[in-house]
């Protein structure tokens with residue numbers, strides 16, 4: 460380790476990681492997906508417990524910033540029951556609707572039921588594409 464100062468070392472590591480990810484987007488995506496599969500729930504719970512107010516605030520912000528998405532999500536929840544298990548891994552825990560496309564009127568093929576892990580992966584995939 461070239462730095463004795465721990466914070467400095469961490470900062471250096473972070474910068475190095477960002478530049479590495481820019482250079483290796485495909486590999487970086489694979490690592491993220493793997494990491495999320497393993498730690499996603501843990502991070503989400505931790506973040507939620509620390510940011511209760513922010514959480515409520517961000518859902519209001521979301522409705523304001525994404526009126527179509529918000530409306531489509533609402534219509535889906537009101538009109539369709541979730542499937543009994545995840546469409547990808549068949550898990551029965553923490554299921555939600557995942558929208559492949561947002562449009563009105565909402566059609567059944569526009570969304571599927573995914574567990575929070577697979578849902579997170581679908582969104583992290585999109586971010587790197």
Ligand SMILES: [Zn+2]
Nearest residue numbers: 545548574577
């Ligand atoms: Zn799943």
